[in-house]
Amino acid sequence: MRRTLIACSLSALALLAMGAVVPALGQAADDPAGAKTVRMARATWDTGWFQAEVYRLLLMRLGYRVEGPVTMENPDFYRAVAAGDVDLWVNGWFPTHDGLIEEDFVERVGTQVDAGALQGYFVDAATAAAHGITNLGDLADPEVAALFDLDADGRADLIGCETGWTCSHIIEHQLEAFGLDATVEQVQGDYSPLIAETIARFEAGQAVLYYTWTPNWTVGELVPGRDVVWLETPFPSLPPDQSAFLDQTSIPGIPGCANDPCLVGWPPNDIRAVANSRFLEANPAVRRLLEQVVIPLGDISEQNAHMVRDQGDPEDIRRHAEEWVARNSGVASAWIEAADPAAIALDSKADGGSAAEGGVLRVAART
Template sequence: MARSKFLLGVGTALTAIALSAAPAWAQSLPGEGTTVSMAQPTWDTEWFQAQIYKKAMEALGYEVEGPIALDNPPFYQAVAQGDVDFWASGWFPLHNTYLDEMEGKASAVGYVARGGALQGYLIDKKTAEEHDIRYLEDFQNPEVAELFDSNGDGKADLVACPPGWGCELTITHQMEAYELGDTVNAIQAAYAASMADAISRYEQGQPIFFYTWTPNWTVGMLKPGEDVVWLEVKEPSLPEEQADMEDQTAVSGVTGCASDPCQMGWPANDIRVVANNEFLEENPAARTLFEEMSIPLEDIFAQNAQMYEGADRPEDLERQAEEWIAANQETFDGWIEAAMAAAE
């Protein structure tokens, strides 16, 4: 689907008509009488997907509670215990260690987005070119680090991940592995607020240094190759439990990277549903739905940009999900039909 098509939307009235139409699969619903508990992450760049998955479950007749916002550790604990049934925000291989600890109580199912979830470090293009900064290891140089110092302590200020996010563990490891503890200050405050400060500095012509992932509104506001560039690492280094993925950190076709493939230091991730195993066994329609569903990354980028511009209230998210479904009604109905067939 073209980005412009989604951005234009279809209007509230058309959405209501499309969603109220009763296709053939609506005659008997496998989820009727079943209440489902759904979670979503505390970072808002995946709340759009959560709303689409919620509406798909409701189309199957399920009553959906939530989604409740959780950080990674409490979600994986809750889904293993059956306190939460699923979310559509598992990042793999980043979340492999969480899933491994579930001892067969939860599984990754289907692909919200396959292989397109990138992670890494970026700096503004102007500073990169003026000072020939290409690698994360360049920040070992105090003179380079001082360029990105916004509070006068001599260290580069890196917008990093709050405690409890999967990326926090990797960033902490890499700061030590690349000997950056004396030259880089990894900011672990609320990510959106920290990025807003970074964008403000960028707009004032100041250097910026940040971690991000895709899909995310940051790469819509600060376009790789135009406004910012990806930093490479000379040698990959991941935490011990992820070390077997170091050979997967060179990613081809990355816009805004000096090399192709780009040695990003992070493996590309798949975004997947994670669900309680008992729930999946008892609800074959839900399992099949999760296996069938996927959402184009460009549509997620477009919605994230709308959120950044202020359309981020719960009613905005619900409307955006309804508009996306109406604009992709045939695809949506196909998911429901496949799920219905699995329940027969």
């Protein structure tokens, strides 16, 4: 079961705004540099906006004018990139997003983070210790589920994913597969305020139950193994389109888990760029750039921590990206050189939008 508190999508409006100024695939934009244009999107979770901004800056150094990035829900992006209405984003999670890919029109390119994106279910350590909770399946007991019942309907309230995120469907699948429909419901809405409320309840000494992922600032606020317990699942179960990854859902070295390896129920994900195939064919230098870029997981986590410490405004995210590129100027220059030795960089102030400008629709505040 699921309970949706807030549901909104600005993607269609964003594409309309974007389409009014964006040229066709591979076509040179009307700007003084005569540069080609990349129409860039980004996901609704702002823990991925830093990476999107880094790529935007690199594309500018490659000599491309960047329109966006425009914030889009997962299904909207994958439909749009397949149709050629947008060129790329760098927020693909695989295998989680495998079912959204139209293989004939869209390609995964490069690997920004290799198998470093983890997901799972968490409860506060105090409640887990007091009631012996180590497994999501423990919530089949109505008395245990009642500990996390926020709306007095007799079921535990699991703070889950936004409705447009693929993880929301996986959570629903797992609740049904584990026989938890009668005792647990997924609470959906804008993840940012929901998880902020969860942290506030934890700080007030109340029981909490939620889903989250890494890299994400949440695991720095509620630290697994100290503040919260990382729950195992009763057995591996994924939707049919991800059944090939069932043997990857048990992961060693998970902090705060009762067992090692820990059956977290989710396979590790690669974070990858996703782009329209025709666009890549027309812009081989962009392909070569995307194939090379790697952003260390620790750097992403560090930036996410800055975001939660009152540095999450668009201007802050852009500054974080600029500082990262400056600190890694040697490797960044090597990526550009390998992608196109003749590239002439554009001024980063001259593009069509960024995290600090009006070309972006801000949807999630601290996701």
